[in-house]
Amino acid sequence: MPSSRNIPLVTYVRRTLVARLAFMAAVIALGMAVLAYMAEERMLAREVVFEARIGIEELADRTRELMVMDNLRPREAFRKTLAELAASRPKRRNGKVVYAGFSKPDIEGAEEYLDRTFVLHQAVWDYVHSGRAPHAGPGEAWSQTTVIADLLCVHAVLPLGDPARNETGQAEIVFVPSPEILAAMNRKSFMTAGIVVLITLATTGLLYPVVLRLTDRLVAFSRNMQAANFETLSLLGCVVAKRDSDTDDHNYRVTLYALHMGEAMGLDADQMRALTKGAFLHDVGKIAIRDDILLKPGRLTREEFEIMKTHVRHGLDVIDRSTWLRDARDVVGGHHEKFDGEGYPGRLEGADIPLTARVFAVADVFDALTSRRPYKAPLSRAEALGILIRGRGKHFDPEVVDIFAAMAKDLHERYAHKTGSDLKAELIDMSWRYFQADAETLV
Numbered sequence: 001m002p003s004s005r006n007i008p009l010v011t012y013v014r015r016t017l018v019a020r021l022a023f024m025a026a027v028i029a030l031g032m033a034v035l036a037y038m039a040e041e042r043m044l045a046r047e048v049v050f051e052a053r054i055g056i057e058e059l060a061d062r063t064r065e066l067m068v069m070d071n072l073r074p075r076e077a078f079r080k081t082l083a084e085l086a087a088s089r090p091k092r093r094n095g096k097v098v099y100a101g102f103s104k105p106d107i108e109g110a111e112e113y114l115d116r117t118f119v120l121h122q123a124v125w126d127y128v129h130s131g132r133a134p135h136a137g138p139g140e141a142w143s144q145t146t147v148i149a150d151l152l153c154v155h156a157v158l159p160l161g162d163p164a165r166n167e168t169g170q171a172e173i174v175f176v177p178s179p180e181i182l183a184a185m186n187r188k189s190f191m192t193a194g195i196v197v198l199i200t201l202a203t204t205g206l207l208y209p210v211v212l213r214l215t216d217r218l219v220a221f222s223r224n225m226q227a228a229n230f231e232t233l234s235l236l237g238c239v240v241a242k243r244d245s246d247t248d249d250h251n252y253r254v255t256l257y258a259l260h261m262g263e264a265m266g267l268d269a270d271q272m273r274a275l276t277k278g279a280f281l282h283d284v285g286k287i288a289i290r291d292d293i294l295l296k297p298g299r300l301t302r303e304e305f306e307i308m309k310t311h312v313r314h315g316l317d318v319i320d321r322s323t324w325l326r327d328a329r330d331v332v333g334g335h336h337e338k339f340d341g342e343g344y345p346g347r348l349e350g351a352d353i354p355l356t357a358r359v360f361a362v363a364d365v366f367d368a369l370t371s372r373r374p375y376k377a378p379l380s381r382a383e384a385l386g387i388l389i390r391g392r393g394k395h396f397d398p399e400v401v402d403i404f405a406a407m408a409k410d411l412h413e414r415y416a417h418k419t420g421s422d423l424k425a426e427l428i429d430m431s432w433r434y435f436q437a438d439a440e441t442l443v
Contacts, residue, residue, distance in 0.1 A: 026197070230431075
C-alpha cells in the first residue's frame, strides 16, 4: 500500500479522506450504539431495583399482617407470603422475577423462590449458587446486568426489613426482561447508531466541497511556489553559465543527459529532483572564483587549479543557505570525485560517491568534450565516448558509463545542435513533472 506522502492531494481528499471519514463514522456509530445499549441496561436495572424495593416492602408488610392475623411465627408467615406470591404471579409487561432469595442473620438458612415455569430456570438457579456474584454486606445494596444462558438479566441484592425494628436482612432477585423490552433496547441502540451516521454523513457532505476547494487552491498555490523555485533554479544556473561562457546551453544539455540517464537507471522522483537541481547548480560556486582564473584560456598553474577547486566548497556554501536546494548537495559536492578515489574535494571512492554525482559526472564530461570552448574545438561523439570508456572504473562508475554508452548516439544527435530556447523548453517539459508531482503530493 502506498504511503500517504506519495498520494496526490486531490486524490487523498476525494478518496482517502472520504474513506477515513466513513470509517470514523462507523467507529463513532458503533461506540454510540454500545453506550446507548449500556445506558438502556442501567435504566432497566434502576427500574427493576425500584420496583423490587416496592415489592419487598409489600412482602414485609404482608408478613407482619399474617403474623398478627393468623398468629404465626415470622418464618411461617414469611413462607406463607412467598406461597401467595408464587400463586398470584402477576404478569408484568417488562419481564418477570425468576429467582428471589431472602435471608436474615437471626434465621438459619434462607428462603428461596424459583419460577419453574421459566424455561431456563435451572440456569438461573445454577448462576445464583455458583458464587460468581459479588457479596454484599448487611444493609448494602447493589445491582448489575449479567448474561445467563445467553439472556440479559438483572441481578440485584437489596436490604430487607426495618433496621429500627432490628429486622435487617437481604433480598436477592434475578429479573429476566421480556423479549419486547430487549427488542426495544436493540432498536434504540440501532436508532442511535443510525442517527450518528446520518449526522456524520451530513456534516461530511457539507464540509467536503469546502475542503475540496481549499485543497484545489492549495495545490495551485503549491504549483506556483514550485514553479517559482524552478525558475529561480534556472536563473541561478544561467548566472553561473554566463560567467563561464556566453551561453547557458551547457547547463541545459548536461541536465537533459543526466535526466535521461537517471530515468534509464530507475531513479525515483526524489533522486530525479535532486539530480535536476544539482545539474543546474553544479558549478554555482564558480561565482566566487576570480575572472583571471575562471576565464583563463590556457592551462591553469598548480596554484590556480587549487583555487579553482574551491568552487565546490563555495557551491556547497551557497546551496546550504536554501532548504529547497539542499538535496543538490550530492551533485554539487561530488561531481568532481572519481571512481578510483583520485578526485576532489573528499577523495571519495566507488559507491561512497553519491549515485546522482556519479551519473552527473558522466554527463558533464561528455558534454564538455563535445562542446566548443574558447580554448578547444569540440570532439566527436565517438572520441568523447572513447574517453569515457577508457575512464571506466577510474574516473567513472562502469555501470553508469555502460548505460550512457547505449544511449549516447541518440542523445547527442538530439541535443548537440540545439541551443537556447529549444533546449530550455525540452528541459522544462522533461523535469517539471517531477517538481509538479512534488507540489501535488503529501510530502
